[in-house]
Structure formats: structure tokens, C-alpha cells
Amino acid sequence: MRWSKTFIPTMKEVPADAEIPSHQLMLRAGLVRQVMAGSYTYLPLGWRALRKAEAIVREEMERAGAIELFMPALQPIELFERTGRKDDFGNVLVHFTLKRGDKTVHVALGPTHEEVVTDLIAHHISSYRQLPLTVFQIQTKFRNEERPRFGVLRTSEFLMKDAYSFDRNLEDLDRSYQLMYDVYCRIFARCGLKYVPVEAESGPIGGDASHEFMVPAANGEDRLVRCTACPYAANLERAATGRAAPELLTPSGGPELKRVDTPGSTTIEQVSQLLGCRPEQMIKTLIYLIDDEPVAVLIRGDHEANEAKIRRALGAKTVELADPATIERVTGAPVGFAGPVGLACRIVADHDIPRIPEAVTGANEADAHLTGVVVGRDFQLDATYDLRMATAGDPCPRCGEPMELVHGIEVGHVFKLGTKYSEALGAYFSDEHEQRRPIIMGCYGIGVNRIIAALAETSHDENGLIWPLSVAPYEVLLIGLNMNDGSVVGAADRLYEELKQRGVDVLYDDRDARPGVKFKDADLIGFPLRVVVGAKGLRDGAIEVKWRTDASPEKVPVEEAVDRVLEMLQQRRRDDEQQAARQAADAVR
RNA sequence: CGGGACGUAGCUCAGCCUGGCUAGAGCGCCGGCUUUGGGAGCCGGAAGUCGCAGGUUCGAAUCCUGUCGUCCCGACCA
Structure with missing residues (x-):
């Protein structure tokens, strides 16, 4: 074309x-x-x-x-x-x-x-x-x-x-x-x-x-x-996540359990700011309706609950966040002040909860939170589960290395x-x-x-796209550099016809435009192989061939150009095919 | 559906706050001359319902109201 x-x-x-x-x-x-x-x-x-x-x-x-x-x-x-x-x-x-x-x-x-x-x-x-x-x-x-x-x-x-x-x-x-x-x-x-x-x-x-x-x-x-x-x-x-279940202790001493006023602070961010604590110290208490039963799910403040994991851990059919009325009935407080201490309903916790030495939670009372909460002393857990979204750095469930x-x-x-x-x-x-x-x-x-x-x-640089041969709009871009130069036009036209005849998927830039424009467009679109016919090269009887990713072109005698292009394409196709086979084999494994 | 931003020439944008003259620039486009190995130079030219509707005003791209569109964040995504 x-x-x-x-x-x-x-x-x-x-x-x-x-x-x-x-x-x-x-x-x-x-x-x-x-x-x-x-x-x-x-x-x-x-x-x-x-x-x-x-x-x-x-x-x-x-x-x-x-x-x-x-x-x-x-x-x-x-x-x-x-x-x-x-x-x-x-x-x-x-x-x-x-x-x-x-x-x-x-x-x-x-x-x-x-x-x-x-x-x-x-x-x-x-x-x-x-x-x-x-x-x-x-x-x-x-x-x-x-x-x-x-x-x-x-x-x-x-x-x-x-x-x-x-x-x-x-x-x-x-x-x-x-x-x-x-x-x-x-x-x-x-x-x-x-x-x-x-x-x-x-x-x-x-x-x-x-x-x-x-x-x-x-x-x-x-x-x-x-x-x-x-x-x-x-x-x-x-x-x-490959986190191990922590040992559940029942300590007696430790920090003092205190009730603090937190008027209007219902989010992890607000409370941590108000009390000067970090989100990872906080216990998020989410009231879920699990198979229509209210259950409190405890997740560390900086983590996110994973409902699919909750469903699997509890062998439940349906898991959905409870509505405000249910939350108020279960906790005795408006949304945003739930906590595990003194909570009447079933409580399940993520593995990370018992590892918080001195936690902050809602007080089950409007505008109040508890500090100095100790798991096993202030409330009890019988087991912990993997209930949260994985985060960077969590251990792999297969090998334990960081993910x-x-x-x-x-x-x-x-x-x-x-x-x-x-x-x-x-x-x-x-x-x-x-x-x-x-x-x-x-x-x-x-x-x-x-x-x-x-x-x-995923495949581009500062100049433009970089196509693999397999899906490139055209595999080869042939550029006639100066379309006012009869010798360039003649050579480029001949090359184009011959490439076409040999079945090469080639686009021929025959525009009467300046070289810079053509080079920039070539890089922007990202055709894999670029063939340049210019007056300079022609004086030495050569054209230039360059992969999009190569830094500089290879000079090829005009009479060998077609064969060289075909050879390069064949070689690249073989390489790509081999690499694809290897990659596919790796993935299948 | 909640939050935010933007809408002026094909593209990128200025002008708007503080209303006023023929609405501007660069790129692109058209013509001419020069130039020809990384988005050329000079000269000339065409091109805009200022998103749309209504309002305020002697006068609206500019202020107000509504509306449409586009983008971003979030919610959503068998």
C-alpha cells in the first residue's frame, strides 16, 4: 500500500x-x-x-x-x-x-x-x-x-x-x-x-x-x-495470603482500657487523626449479614475486607454489609462506632487482629472509642482467618516469599x-x-x-509505538526520502513493487514530505522494520534497513535489499515463534 | 449514581476574573518561492454557530440560570 x-x-x-x-x-x-x-x-x-x-x-x-x-x-x-x-x-x-x-x-x-x-x-x-x-x-x-x-x-x-x-x-x-x-x-x-x-x-x-x-x-x-x-x-x-494463624493468648496485664470521646469521628482516618494513632493500630468492626445472621468481622484499620474470603471461611451462602438499622440494633450505636468489646453477636477476625498489641476500636456507643484494647483480655476470639484483601509484601500462600x-x-x-x-x-x-x-x-x-x-x-517508547511483527499494521515501512529526486523515486518504486511481489506486508511512504516528518511518523506508528531509500545512500548503491528498536540502521546494497528484508523478517518470525512457545510453555507449567 | 475539571479554528491553547472596537497565537491546511537524512524558512491565504438555550445589560466568548457533551476520581463492571 x-x-x-x-x-x-x-x-x-x-x-x-x-x-x-x-x-x-x-x-x-x-x-x-x-x-x-x-x-x-x-x-x-x-x-x-x-x-x-x-x-x-x-x-x-x-x-x-x-x-x-x-x-x-x-x-x-x-x-x-x-x-x-x-x-x-x-x-x-x-x-x-x-x-x-x-x-x-x-x-x-x-x-x-x-x-x-x-x-x-x-x-x-x-x-x-x-x-x-x-x-x-x-x-x-x-x-x-x-x-x-x-x-x-x-x-x-x-x-x-x-x-x-x-x-x-x-x-x-x-x-x-x-x-x-x-x-x-x-x-x-x-x-x-x-x-x-x-x-x-x-x-x-x-x-x-x-x-x-x-x-x-x-x-x-x-x-x-x-x-x-x-x-x-x-x-x-x-x-x-500465606499468613500463619497467630497464637491466641489470654493476657491479664497490659495497657489500661480507656473510653475516649470521639464526637462525629466515624472513619478510620478521622479517628486516627483525632487520637493520634496509626490506622494499623485500629480494629475495623464491620457488621455483616451472613446468611441473614449479623456477624462482626474484624479487620485491621489499614486493611480491606474481602467478602469472598469471608464467605468461604464461614461456609456461607450470602455475605452482605448490614444496613444501618441492623448495625444500630446489634451494636447499640450508630454506624461508625462498632467494636468487639462487649458485642453480643458472633465475632470473626482476620489473622492480623491478635497481633495488634494495643488496639483502638469503637465503643459501641455514639461518639466514643476505646483505646488500650487487648485481644484475649478485653474480648475473646476462638479462631482467626484470612479475611482481607492481600497487600504488597504479604507472604505467598504457596512458598511464603513476599508477593x-x-x-x-x-x-x-x-x-x-x-x-x-x-x-x-x-x-x-x-x-x-x-x-x-x-x-x-x-x-x-x-x-x-x-x-x-x-x-x-506496554510496548512503546518516547517516540511512539513498538509493534511486534505478528500484529503490526504493516510489517515493513518503506520510505522514499526525497520524492522529488528521480533516482530515489525510481529505486524506491522498484523496491516497493518487488517487495509486494515477494509477499511482503509493506507500506510505502511515497509522500512528498520532508524526511523529518517521515521518520517521526515511522517511529510514532512503530512499524517493526524500516527500509529507507535516500539520495545519500543511493550514491553508494545502498539502502538502509532498521528494526524499530535498533539504534542505527544497517546499510544494504540495493540489489540485495529485497533478499535481506525477507531474510530479516524470516529470522525475526522464527525468533518470535520460539519465544512465544517458550513463554506459553512456562505459563502452562 | 456521588465528587471534580473542562468546552473558543482540524489539533494544542490564550482571551473570561475586571463585559466594549474587525476574537487571537502556534501547529496543521491551501497557494507561491526557497529547501530536502529527524516534525524546515519566507511571503500570502482560507478556516471559528466562542457547545447549546434562556436571562441580565445600551452592549456578553466574558456575568447569571438551565442544558448537552467530554475527561478524571470514586461506586459499578455476568
Whole structure:
């Protein structure tokens, strides 16, 4: 393609509305343009990159035996009502009514396709002989995000590869799941992403039923915890800590228990400021309704409660913060003054609570707190649990080494669904014993746009983007430096034609622009391989070849140029492929 | 949905506080000349409903009210 014949609106200045690197660079490099908050046009270069990522996803899915199909974005609302997800999604679900003659049709734009695919399978799979089956599609999804942000990272319309597996039993599901997990590793590795598979909340099935694929990035919306020594990694919701349960003592002496006035101070910050103590000295007393019973959960002042951990620790079904009326009834005080001393309800505590030598807590009375609180003397605990969000420095649950907390971009998610949808939508099969059983499902998503955005976010320097060969809009940029110089134009034109003929994915910058402009654009967009034809080099019969990441170019005789370019591309492809295989193998391990 | 910021030319922004003349600059764009290895120089030119609506005023980009839009923080995100 000739630059002069395509459409690449690059920008020298940073658009005021873009804050994070991927957003700024994708706009400046002419990859995307915003249409409104949360929706973007993919310009020719951005679309090419997106389609290359899509092709990698498709190729690997098919290699793993998944079958591609294509479902409609427009779906009957009734399917979402049958699974209860109309309410679950709430405002996120885009739905509206259409007039058809004298009928009104209530439809939704698919935020995902569990309903449609399960309905399809319910109609056409009835025997164990037809299983297992994994289908996938690459399709536009719609979600009315409450707050679209971060450029193309969080949009209300996006390209998603979603796959669904159908199995006879849990063992087969494990196999399907593992297959998808492994494929995801290959996909992200081939796309040149530095990804981390992390454990995620598993939902109804439990165990290792869900993993997210994260790309660590400072501007990522999600947070993950990973061990600095071993491969353990989990999202923040899920991350366990390897803290040991402390010994529970019943001391008698120690500091004096005192009641102090703290008028109007209900937050950790206010109280610690007023009393001159540190948040880590304080005990946060959260009144939860756990299976509808009030329970006080004790968390250190500087920590954050993790409701999933509370649910698991207590073997509960539902965990929700109590309403103000309940809190007042249980503690005898308004919200903000709860404390464990003299509290009537059940009390559970995080491991860190007994380690506070001299704690500050609410006094269960308005406008008052207690200081000098000693666990085991002023109130009793029978056990402690891991009930809080992990933080940086916590010991790894596998090996005990310190963990780190980093932000990440979620690019993929694999999930064991079980029978939620098959039961709701009647997807049953007869097994070999003539038993009618619900089909066991798994679902597997990849945000294709996010592959591009995550690359832009993590692979750039001060001059612009740096694409891997595999998803670059074009692999090679050929620059004719001075298009008023007949010899340059002649040589560059010949080179372009020959590269094209040899199947090279090349963009030819044939613009009548100054060299500086062309070099800056080349770096900004970040084409992997740059080939320069200039008058200077031509005098010595040479052109120049340079990788985006190289400091200086290599001179190549004009007559060897095409072969050299092909050779370099081949070599790089081999290297990338090997590296991807190694990375994928590491992750699978 | 709570909190904050912003809206003036394609882009980045000044002007607004303290109302007043043809509404400005840089970049980009168009034409001309010069220039050609890292966003060139000179000359000339086109381009703006000052987000929109209403109000105050002799007079509004500027003050007031409303509204729409965008961004950021938080809540939310099967």
C-alpha cells in the first residue's frame, strides 16, 4: 500500500482528552478516532492490527479443535429473562423495543452469548455421542458501561472472541478448560504480550474454576497479586495470603482500657487523626449479614475486607454489609462506632487482629472509642482467618516469599460455568445409561481490542509505538526520502513493487514530505522494520534497513535489499515463534 | 449514581476574573518561492454557530440560570 493512497491521520500534539499512553498513542498514530464516549472508529491502521490479532485468535482456536460460528448481536430479551441475567446485568444490558407491524418486540444487544448458544445447543444436542463440543465466534459485544474510560480499554461496544464448551461430565470439562487455557497462553504469547495467568473467583463450581489473563500495566483497571519467587498469581479478589494463624493468648496485664470521646469521628482516618494513632493500630468492626445472621468481622484499620474470603471461611451462602438499622440494633450505636468489646453477636477476625498489641476500636456507643484494647483480655476470639484483601509484601500462600501488587489489563478470561445455563435453558443430554443430565459448560473470552490496547500501553517508547511483527499494521515501512529526486523515486518504486511481489506486508511512504516528518511518523506508528531509500545512500548503491528498536540502521546494497528484508523478517518470525512457545510453555507449567 | 475539571479554528491553547472596537497565537491546511537524512524558512491565504438555550445589560466568548457533551476520581463492571 502506498501511504498517499490510504488514510493515516497522525497527530503531532497530544489530544487533551487522552490521558494514558495507549489512548494518546493510538490517537496520534492514526489507529482510532473517538465517536463518542466509549465508542471508537478503527481507522485503516488500527483495523489492520485488530484483524491480525483476530486472525491469530482464530487460527489457534481452530488448531485446538474449536468450531467457529456466528451468532446475532440482536437477541430476544426473553432469553435473558429465562436465565435471570436481565436483572443481573441491570443497566449494563442494552435492550429496547422494536415495532413490527402491530407487535412490539423486546430485544437486547448481546453483552455475551451464553443464552443464545445454550439455546442453540439445547435444540440440537441430545446425546452424549454428540459431546464434547467447543464452539466460538468473534463478534461485537455491547455493554452499556456506566463509565467508559481509558480510550479503547473500556468501551461500550467491543470485539470479543467468545467460546463455549459443552461436556458430559466434570472430568471432560476439566479437559476442555485446560485446552482453552493452553491455547490462550499461545495466543497471547504470539501477540507479543507479557501476560500473566491469574487465579480468579470461581463462582458456583469452586476450585481452580476460573483464570484471568492479565497484562501488567500501570494504567490497568484490575489489580493482581503475584509472588516474586514462584508462579503464584491471582486477582485481588481471589488472592490468598500465606499468613500463619497467630497464637491466641489470654493476657491479664497490659495497657489500661480507656473510653475516649470521639464526637462525629466515624472513619478510620478521622479517628486516627483525632487520637493520634496509626490506622494499623485500629480494629475495623464491620457488621455483616451472613446468611441473614449479623456477624462482626474484624479487620485491621489499614486493611480491606474481602467478602469472598469471608464467605468461604464461614461456609456461607450470602455475605452482605448490614444496613444501618441492623448495625444500630446489634451494636447499640450508630454506624461508625462498632467494636468487639462487649458485642453480643458472633465475632470473626482476620489473622492480623491478635497481633495488634494495643488496639483502638469503637465503643459501641455514639461518639466514643476505646483505646488500650487487648485481644484475649478485653474480648475473646476462638479462631482467626484470612479475611482481607492481600497487600504488597504479604507472604505467598504457596512458598511464603513476599508477593507484589500490580495493576493489570484483563485480556482474557476462562471460566467453568457448570450447569447454570444448561439447566435454565433446557440443554440436557442422555448419557450412556439413558440418564437425562444437564450439559456441563465452560466459557472462554478474549477482548480482541484489548490485545491491541494492551500492546500500545506496554510496548512503546518516547517516540511512539513498538509493534511486534505478528500484529503490526504493516510489517515493513518503506520510505522514499526525497520524492522529488528521480533516482530515489525510481529505486524506491522498484523496491516497493518487488517487495509486494515477494509477499511482503509493506507500506510505502511515497509522500512528498520532508524526511523529518517521515521518520517521526515511522517511529510514532512503530512499524517493526524500516527500509529507507535516500539520495545519500543511493550514491553508494545502498539502502538502509532498521528494526524499530535498533539504534542505527544497517546499510544494504540495493540489489540485495529485497533478499535481506525477507531474510530479516524470516529470522525475526522464527525468533518470535520460539519465544512465544517458550513463554506459553512456562505459563502452562 | 456521588465528587471534580473542562468546552473558543482540524489539533494544542490564550482571551473570561475586571463585559466594549474587525476574537487571537502556534501547529496543521491551501497557494507561491526557497529547501530536502529527524516534525524546515519566507511571503500570502482560507478556516471559528466562542457547545447549546434562556436571562441580565445600551452592549456578553466574558456575568447569571438551565442544558448537552467530554475527561478524571470514586461506586459499578455476568
